[in-house]
Each structure stands twice: as C-alpha cells, then as structure tokens.
Amino acid sequence: MFKEFAKGLSITLKHLLPGNRTTVDYPKQKLEMSPRFRGLHRLVPDQHREKCVACYLCPTVCPAKCITVESAENEKGEKYPKVYEIDLLRCIFCGYCVEACPVEAIEMTGAYELANFKREDFNFDKERLLKN
Amino acid sequence: MVNLTIDGKEVTVSKTATIYEAACEAGVHIPVLCYAKKLLPYGACRICLVEVEQMKGRLIPSCTTPVTEGMVVTTTSDEIVKVRKTVLEFLLVNHVVDCPVCDKGGECDLQDLSYEYEVVTNRFEGEKFDLPTDEVNPLIERNMNRCVLCGKCVRVCDEIVGYGSYSFINRGFETKIATAFDRGLNCEFCGQCVSMCPVGAILPRPFKFKARPWQLKEVDSVCGYCGNGCTITLGTKDKKVETIRFNDKTGVNDGNLCIRGRFGYSYVNSDERLTKPLIRKDGELVEASWDEALAAAVEGLKQAGSAAGVISGARLTNEELFLLKNLAAAIGTDNLDNSGGECYKGVTEGLQQTLGLQASTATFPQVENCDAVLSIRSDFYETHPVFGMVVNQAVRRNNAKLSVIADKRGKFTKLPNARTLLHKPGLEVNILNAMARVLLDEGLAKTERLNGVEELKGALADYAPETVAATTGVDAEAIKVAARELAAAENAAILLAYGLPYTAASKELGIAAANLALLTGIAGRPGSGLYLCGEKSNSQGAIDLGILPGAEGMGVQQMLTAATENQLKALYVVGEDMLSSYPDRDAVEQALSKVPFLVVQDIFMSPTAQKAHVVLPAASFAEKNGTVTNAERRLQQLRSAIPSPGEARTDFAILQGLLTGFGQDAAAAPADVFGQLCAATDQYRGIDLEMIGPQGYVWGGDILTPITRNLVPVAGTQPVDAEYQLLVGSSLYHSGTVSTHAKGPQAVVAEAYIEFGREDAKALNIQEGDLVKLRTDAGEIQAKAKVDRRLPQGVLFAPYHFGALKLNKLYRGQAAIPVQVG
Ligand code: SF4
Ligand code: SF4
Ligand code: SF4
Ligand code: SF4
Ligand code: SF4
Ligand code: FES
Secondary structure, three states: OHHHHHHHHHHHHHHHOOOOOOOOOOOOOOOOOOOOOOOOEEEOEOOOOEOOOOOOHHHHHOOOOOEEEEEEEOOOOOEEEEEEEEEOOOOOOOOHHHHHOOOOOEEEOOOOOOOOOOHHHHEEOHHHHHHO | OEEEEEOOEEEEEOOOOEHHHHHHHHOOOOOOOOOOOOOOOOOOOOOOEEEEHHHOOOOEEOOOOEOOOOOEEEOOOHHHHHHHHHHHHHHHHHOOOOHHHOOOOOOOHHHHHHHHOOOOOOOOOOOOOOOOOEOOOOOEEEOHHHOOOOOHHHHHHHHHOOOOOEEEEOOHHHOEEEEHHHOOOOOOOOOHHHHHOOOOOEEEHHHOOOOOHHHOEEEEEEOOOOOOOOEEEEEEEOOEEEEEEOOOOOOOOOOOOOHHHHHHHHHHHOOOEOOOOEEEEOOEEEEOOHHHHHHHHHHHHHHHHHHEEEEEOOOOOHHHHHHHHHHHHHHOOOOEEOOOOOOOHHHHHHHHHHHOOOOOOOOHHHHOOOOEEEEEOOOHHHHOHHHHHHHHHHHHHHOOEEEEEEOOOOHHHHOOOOEEEEOOOOOHHHHHHHHHHHHHHOOOOOOOOOEOHHHHHHHHHHOOHHHHHHHHOOOHHHHHHHHHHHHHOOOEEEEEEEEOOEOOOHHHHHHHHHHHHHHOOOOOOOOOEEEEEEOOOOHHHHHHOOOOOOOOOOOHHHHHHHHHOOOOOEEEEEOOOHHHHOOOHHHHHHHHHHOOOEEEEEOEOOHHHHOOOEEEEOOOHHHOOEEEEOOOOEEEEEOOOOOOOOOOOOHHHHHHHHHHHOOOOOOOOHHHHHHHHHHHOHHHOOOOHHHOEOOEEEOOOOOOOOOOOEOOOOOOOOOOOOOEEEEEEOOOOOOOOHHHHOHHHHHHOOOOEEEEEHHHHHHHOOOOOOEEEEEEOOEEEEEEEEEEOOOOOOEEEEEOOOHHHOHHHOOOOOOOEEEEEO
C-alpha cells in the first residue's frame, strides 16, 4: 500500500521538476495558437479592395446576428461591402461566417486578447477588420 | 376529363392539361425551368422529364405533353434524376457561377435545382461565357452570361406584352438572347421579362445590389397609378420600398405590370416628399405643428361653410373618400368633386341614362375569351397597359377581331389583324353612331327589350356610314365590318377609357358606346361587356361613393368660376395638382389666387400647394391601409408597407383630425370606416372586408345586368378645321403627375415633348430633339420635338403629365386644339 503511495507521489514530484510545465507565464509568455483557432476575424484584402463581395451569406448564417453588411456598387460597377461590421460583444466565435463565405474573404485569426474598455471598441468596422 | 396516375396518385384533369399541370394538381412536384403558367408550353430545358408507362424507352417532357386517358406517370427514378442532373451539368458548362454577386441569388431556379440535385462537380468542361453585359440601361440590367436559354423573356415579350424585343440569335453553343441588332433595349420597360427570367440574366437595375431576396419583407398591395388595379407586391427593407416582387398568385394581373407599376414606386422614397405641415404667415409658407395646421384648416373651412369647395383626386382609398364626403357634409357644403375635367360623366351620366348603371358591366379576365373587341379612343396599352395585354391575349390566343377607333395609331393598331378606324380628331361619336346605324339598317340589332329604338333610328338619319366616312376620314366599309363583327360575336367587349387629358364629349361618348352595347346585346350578356375605365386607381370608387357635386352643389368647373367671381370662400384640395393637370391653367390659376382660403393636402410641394394657405403632408399608397375599386368594380386592399416620412400622415388620419375639429366622431381605423361606407353605399351593401380575398371582390358580380335599356340619341360633332391640331393625352410611361417624381418613368421619359408625325416633321423641317413652339390665342408652349410614325398628317400630340410644359394653357378640354407651329 505504501509502495503504491510512493509511486504515485513520485510521479507528482516528477511533474514538479522544471521542464515539465504545461501552463505558461501569461502575459509574459504567449502560446502559439493552432491554425484552426477561432479568434478575431480578419477581412482578407485583395489587390485594390477587400475580397468580400457583399454576398450577405455571413450575416445570414451568423447565429448571433452580429454581422452588418451593406452592399453597394463601386465605380467599376462591382458589388462591394459599403459597410461591414462585426459586433464582437455578441459574436460567439462559432466560425460559421468563415465557413459560409464563398470567396474566402473572411478568416479568423489567432488573436484572442480582445478585452477593452469601451463598448464601441468592440465594434469592428471594415477598416479595422482589414487591418487585422 | 381525363384520368391518369402520377406517382401512384389517381388524378382527373381536363383534357387540355399537360402532365406537368396534372402533377401540380395532384400535388406532385416536378422541377421546371422554361415553363411558366401564363406562357404557351415550349419545352426548351428538358428538366421536367418524366417516365410514362405507355411511352417506354424514352423520357417525356411533362410541360409540353398533354395527358391521355390511363397514363401512368413516374416523376422520379434513378434514371430521371441522372438525366436531370446531366441537364444541369450541361447548363453549368458555360454558365458563369456569379452567385455571390448576382442579385438573383437566393431565388434563382438554376441555383435551387443545382442544390436539389447536388450538382457539385461537372463532368463536362467548357469555356465560360464572356458576353458583353448591359448595365447602362436605367431599368433593366442584362447579363447574358447567366442565361439558360429558356426563352421565357422572348415569349413573354411576344405573347403577353406584344412588343417583341428579344429573339434567339446564332446557333448551337453560340446561341444567345438579343434585341434587334443586339442594341440596347428601347421598349415599354414593363419589366415582364425581368419577372420571368428564372436566373439572373435579366434583372431590375434600380434594385442592383440593394438586398438579398430573403431579406425583403413582402407586402401585397394595389398599384397606386391607374384604374387597372394591378396587385403589386412591395419588397421592403429597412422601412424603404426597394423593389416590386413578382407575384402571379394575387389580383387580376397574373403578375403582369407596366412600367409605372414595376418601376414607378420610387417616388415614395423621394427626398422631395412633404414632411411637415405648412401654414402661410406673412405671405410665406412656414412649418407648423399638426395641431396648428389642422386648427387653421378647420377654422377657415368652418367660416366658409356652404361657400366652401372640396376637390379630391381619385387616388384616395374608399375609406378616405367616405370621410371626405362626411367632412363636406360637416362643413355644410354640396360643392364636392373628384376630377377637373369631369371626365367621369360618361359613366355617371352616359351609362346612367342608358343602362341605369355607373360602372363597367363585366370583368377584365372575360375579355381574354372575347371574339370581337372594339376599343374607343384610347390605346389601352398607354392608359391601362395591363388591360392592353389582356386584349392582346384575346387577339393572339382567341383570334379576336379587334377594331380600334382612334385619332392616332398606337400599339393596338399593330396587333395582328387589328382594324384601325383612324379618324380626324374628336369624331368618335360620329363613328359610333354610324356603327349603330349599320346594326339597325342591316337588321343585326337585338332591339327587343330596348326603349327608344325608333327615336334612335330617326336621330341616326344623318349618320349613314358613307356620310360619316366622308366627315371622319374612315373607310365606310371598315365601319360596317366592325359593326357586323361586334354583332356577330358570341363574346364581345367595348372599351372606353376616361381621364383628365381627354375630357371632351365624355358624356356623349359614354352614351354612344352604351347604345352600341345595347344594340349588340353586349351589355349584361355573360362573357361580354362594356368597359369604362377610369384613369386613376380609384376613379370607380370615387363614383361609387358619390364624390360628385351634390344636388345644390357645384362641380370643379363651376367652383373655379365661382372662386374667380369671389363667390367661393374656401377650397380644400386633396391629392390633386390642379395647376399642372386641370384643363385651362389660366382659369385655375386665377381661381386659386382669388380664393381667400386654400388648403392643399398632397405628398409633394406641387405648384398648387405653393398657392395654399395651409399645406397638409399626406401619405403615398405604400403607407396606407384601405380599399380601392378598379375599373371593373373590383375592390382590393391596400396594405401599408412602410412608415410615412417625417410627420406626414395618411389622408385618413388627416381627415379624422379635421372631422374631430368639426366636433364629429371619426371611426378609429379604416376597417371600421369600411363597414360604415358599405352600409351607406348601395352597391357595397353586405360586403365585408373578409370577402375581399386574394382576387379582390367584384361588387355586383362578374356581370352587371343593365337596370334600364334606353337608347339615347347623341349628336356627333364636326371636324376641327385647322392645318395643325394638337391632341392631349397620356404617355405610356407616365400616369397623372405623380409619376414625374418617380425615377423609373423619368429615366425613360424625363420631360415633356411635342410629337410630330414623319410627314409633318419633314414639311416643317423639324428634327427629333429640336425645340418647337406651339401657339394658340390662349398662349404658347415650348418643348422638344419627338418624331414618330403614329400620327396622321396635321395631328400633333403632347403628354399632359409635366407641369413645367404648361400644356393646359392651351388645353381647355377640347378634343383637339388648333395650333400654329413655330
Ligand atoms: S463567428 Fe459565428 S457568431 Fe461570430 S460573426 Fe461569425 S458567424 Fe457570427
Ligand atoms: S460571406 Fe464572404 S463575401 Fe459574403 S458578405 Fe460575408 S465576407 Fe463578404
Ligand atoms: S421590359 Fe417589357 S417590353 Fe421591354 S423587353 Fe421586357 S417584356 Fe419586352
Ligand atoms: S434571359 Fe432569362 S428568361 Fe431569357 S432565355 Fe435567358 S434565362 Fe431565359
Ligand atoms: S399603372 Fe395601371 S396597368 Fe400599370 S401596373 Fe399600375 S394598375 Fe397596372
Ligand atoms: S420545363 Fe419542361 S422542358 Fe423546360
């Protein structure tokens, strides 16, 4: 009985040794996110404009209804999102928007440090989403 | 009837049905692409293939194959699915898959079918189409790279609209839909092709990138323009009307619309709408609160009492008209009227004297089955375009013989085998009289039960076809044949339109047409009918509800005279821009300047409103609830789709406010008032809002039997003797003055014009677009010239919609105005 106890404790002690840590010293140290991580959204830029063609699939699929798109016609007669906004406070990071997009114009990045002080700061408009 | 089995279900259908129609009846779904209910079967796409036991060995297109007794049909099997999938794959070989940016996405038949049949890969490869697109046209956007060659646009434009813009050009893989010489569209812009296209190849340009179909809220209402009363389904988003949706389930129009209905909605979103009440202070109109404005209006009208006048447009709802009538009673005046030129007299006096009725005797759909149609004066394609399409159906599908009594050529003239009795302006009555005479002389008239046969015979002594032919310029033989055809037809229709721009001899024309309807037996006979079609969406309602001068009261013309003579103390004008559209502008102007107190209720700051002491901002048709009655007596419901801009209120609410000011209780909602008005109006008694279903409710039933059968002699007129005569009328693209605020109609006809026939243009050395002047003793007008082939020599035409032209300086209600050019 004592033998088993010692064996168990030795495993615990082994884990206490340096080099066996599973947590990191956040925020001093940060983890590399898996490519599949669903963090802050990013609108993918194209040569002269955003890749998004304002097809309205992401706002339609979004279960939290937190995406606002307003389509319009640009000078070249193309469809583009005059408004593209995500209200991050309502987003549940399900990633459906990414899945729905027919032109791979929206992605989710590894960014997870999203805390902020003001409500407005959680409103990500087109410019901010393109910069991410 | 034929019995057959579809997917194990027994169905009995009429023997003219196709397998597809039988399946619909049995509730079995067969996919289609090129089929449309209102078009003739075509069989272009082969998506609707089914198996038939009796025709083993091949698949049968269900949309073109008629049913036969005992047929056993299977609509799905592995083989059928495989073939349908292959058909879709073929369609997708060259199709640009534009779905994300295509405005059809979400309601595209190709998209839906590809999804249903899980077409995710394509076994065939080919180059994607790269054809030029038409994005320039302000109303109709065409992108033939998305076309699936179903031919619906070609067919609808030919079969229904009768215009024929499109055809297939080239062969094989190169086949495409194009206009003549592959140029831009220059057509009626009715948008039927837009509504028919199953994919995004033809789309409404004003709706481009505005919204996805699933985001739109759909509200069924009634077109606010003409007396045809088409159902339009408003597609709204964010409290704005964004487009008109296709709807062939509701109403009389089978989903057909004209440019006004389909593209003329945008005025409701206009920035120029009145949003606040205005009161004149120190000579200036300044914004005021509703309380102030209503109090001022009540005060002014109260003081005028029996010397007040009330003039209404015929686009208010029945409920509003009823309140208006109550208001006139509360003011204590009998001076009430609804149209400047009293053009309704053909109905209220003409039909009243002859048939004892004040409405058309039959309904529109019946005309499709007529064998003979007589259209008088108006080209219905211009005044009531969708009724024009119905006549086109009669002509094309039923071989109806169409005779047109007209002073200018129009689209009716061009229909197959149409006979145009092209006459000198203003002589319609003479020709109708001659036709009546032919019937009597040749013993074709059904005179039993008619009163006044002998008197009429006597009165027609001077109207032998040959005599009339000499005065009117119409071939005597044509008059005779037209009369004989009308008498011989089992089902026949006589059509006459009335409206502000053609008020001359309204009553006489009504009587002459009714005489003919009696002599031919058309009036009251099932399947046949006499149609008097009002210009505005509720012209008939205004007559039914008696928005007419009371026993002691004055009509518009008398009110205007009275005002000029300082006899009228106040005038309340609702929904009419009298200055722009009423005959005799100078008289209207004088009257409006002289009347001491003028209240104008409108949605725009019209020239009339600018003269007012109180301006009340009202609501458009898209913001209202209520009922309207169309030219075939069909009551239909308007439904509010968007809120009014700013502080604008519905005419109903405004009238309530005024009635309250007069110490009267006004019912709370249009629905309550509907009950009251039905109780108070003979024809509407017993009608309930519930009875007004998707197809509306026709008061008096499909056929209205004449109460009296009196033939009344009417005298014709003499031709105007002048080298050039100006006709005033309505242009296809506009209706009244409101459409000049709508982007759609404005995109096609942006300003007034004066139309010349080719010969005249040549003789006068006038080119299209030249600035021309017309003069009479009353004044002169100036506009750009339009040169066309419609007009006979010596006849000019100008549309009356544009206030800026001041056409009514010359137009005082004459049938034709002698003018000098230059
Ligand atoms: S991640 Fe989900 S909730 Fe967030 S925006 Fe995308 S679809 Fe909406
Ligand atoms: S799904 Fe993609 S293309 Fe469509 S609106 Fe969203 S981001 Fe834009
Ligand atoms: S808009 Fe009407 S007239 Fe013009 S092409 Fe289309 S269907 Fe034909
Ligand atoms: S344009 Fe549209 S309606 Fe016309 S043939 Fe092509 S797919 Fe059919
Ligand atoms: S204007 Fe007349 S014909 Fe045209 S859509 Fe409206 S009701 Fe129909
Ligand atoms: S729907 Fe039958 S062939 Fe097109």
